[in-house]
Amino acid sequence: LGVMAVVNKRDGQNFNPRDMSLLESLSDQAAVTVDIVKLYDQLAKQHRLEKELEVAREFQQMLLPKQCPQVNGIEIAAFSEPALEVGGDYFDFLWIDEEHLGIVIGDVSGKGIPGALVMAMVRSILRAECRNSLSPADVLRRVNEYIRKDTKANVFITMTYAVLDIKSRLVRFARAGHEPLITCNETGSEPSLFTPEGIALGLVGEEIFNITVDSEITLANGDMVVL
Numbered sequence: 001l002g003v004m005a006v007v008n009k010r011d012g013q014n015f016n017p018r019d020m021s022l023l024e025s026l027s028d029q030a031a032v033t034v035d036i037v038k039l040y041d042q043l044a045k046q047h048r049l050e051k052e053l054e055v056a057r058e059f060q061q062m063l064l065p066k067q068c069p070q071v072n073g074i075e076i077a078a079f080s081e082p083a084l085e086v087g088g089d090y091f092d093f094l095w096i097d098e099e100h101l102g103i104v105i106g107d108v109s110g111k112g113i114p115g116a117l118v119m120a121m122v123r124s125i126l127r128a129e130c131r132n133s134l135s136p137a138d139v140l141r142r143v144n145e146y147i148r149k150d151t152k153a154n155v156f157i158t159m160t161y162a163v164l165d166i167k168s169r170l171v172r173f174a175r176a177g178h179e180p181l182i183t184c185n186e187t188g189s190e191p192s193l194f195t196p197e198g199i200a201l202g203l204v205g206e207e208i209f210n211i212t213v214d215s216e217i218t219l220a221n222g223d224m225v226v227l
Contacts, residue, residue: 001031053113057082060116063123069093069101071166074219076103088115088157091227092123094130099166102130105178105227106159121150122157122201136161136174137214140201144176144209147202156202160227169219174212176201178227181215186222 004027009015060082068076078091088108096102104126108115122143129142140161147157160181162173173181177200180193198212217225 001034004030060119063120064091065093069095071101071164074164074166074169088119090119090123092126094127096131096134096163100134101164101166102136102161103164103227104159104161106157107178108157109155118151118155118157122147122159126161130161134163134172135214136163136172137198137212140174140176140198140212141206141209144201144204145206148205151202156200158200162225162227171217171219171225172214173217174198174214176212177203181217182226183217184224184226185220 004023006015006023009019064080065078068078076093078093080089080091082089088106090104090106090108092102092104094102094104106119106122108118108122125143125146126139129139132142133139140159147155157176158178159176160173160178161176162171162181164171173194173196175181175194175196175198177198180195182191182193184191194215194217196213196215199209203209219225
């Protein structure tokens with residue numbers, strides 16, 4: 001913490017054990033005071049950081065849907081709870097046109113503010129590209145090229161993007177390295193897991209990413225789809 005130096009007693013005598021004891025007490029008190037000041041400074045910085053993280057959390061929550069879309073004959077529900085104040089988890093609903101609803105769930109590598117920033121970027125890109133195609137795999141290919149150009153090499157995003165045809169109840173989806181899509185029905189049979197080919201966004205170029213393909217499921221009454 002520091003150095004305390006003493007020289008030349010006023011009476012000209014040598015220092016004795018009592019002087020040493022007094023010096024140790026004074027230095028201990030000084031060290032405690034320095035520790036308290038450092039701790040106070042750390043707490044102040046931590047408080048500022050917590051306030052900044054709280055603001056970042058509020059902004060990130062603004063980017064997630066406030067409510068689920070109302071679709072006649074279909075119930076839609078969603079939930080998200082970040083492990084930290086902010087993170088890279090992402091879901092969204094995208095109206096492509098009056099008859100097609102885009103549904104996406106994603107997870108950015110890493111947590112905290114870096115993951116949240118990448119998530120915001122991915123959200124913007126996907127919202128811009130989803131209206132150009134009803135093929136989820138085609139949209140993910142375009143998003144992948146943007147991600148590779150605009151992020152570091154160690155940043156990647158897993159994602160499942162689906163397009164729901166409101167009239168036909170057809171769900172067309174593509175999986176970019178994300179968890180399986182799960183379906184179950186009212187009969188009580190075992191759930192089905194769908195894992196079509198697909199690589200996480202931001203890892204490889206178009207020539208390899210093209211293995212990402214569309215899959216289709218037609219919903220019947222009582223069917224459930226889980227992302």
